[in-house]
Amino acid sequence: MTDDVMIGTDGKPRCSWAGTGDTAFGRYHDEVWGNRTYDEAALFEALTLGVFEAGLSWSIVFGKRDDFRRAFHGFDVPTVAAMTKRDVDRLTADATIIRNRAKIQATVDNARAMASASPSLESLARSHEVNRKRSPRTGADVPASTPDAEVFAKQLKDQGFHFVGPTSTYAFMQNVGVVNDHLHGCFRASDYRG
Secondary structure, eight states: OOTTEEEOTTSOEEEGGGTTSSSHHHHHHHHTTTOOOOOHHHHHHHHHHHHHHTTSOHHHHHHTHHHHHHHTGGGOHHHHHTOOHHHHHHHHTOTTSOOOHHHHHHHHHHHHHHHHOSSOHHHHHHHTOOOOSSOOSSGGGSOSOOHHHHHHHHHHHHTTOOSOOHHHHHHHHHHTTSSOOOOTTSTTSTTOOO
């Protein structure tokens, strides 16, 4: 194994950022990150977590994932789209989440954009799928963004989505499996032969 891939307590090789696999991070790595999904709530959650990650670390945002789920009604798009200024005020005072008014409002606005988007977020995501035969060899081979993510981010902005720059859009693509950036040697990598 390299420094970028390690053997977990279960004997499976995984990206080293996931640790040994027996933590919430490890389970997220194994079950969510890079696993292609077009479930509406999963897409909205990934988009929202990316909004809150802007300017912060993933570990801070991930540590509040369950609180975000509660605050945003399980990422049910119609319910969040119907939230009011009073709801935004309430969440701005909620110490269990990141109390950034602009990001909370962006989440509500993004739910509204998602509800009316044409083409849908699912369709846009599908149009940007990357099916690579060779996984990135090291963490240094994983880009922060790509030209495709720039195009995708522009499409999202044109539909009224907020806090969707190329970097957060690429993170969204990784999260929902539009691109699989599990490293070579990881059991979730596209070229893993176990």
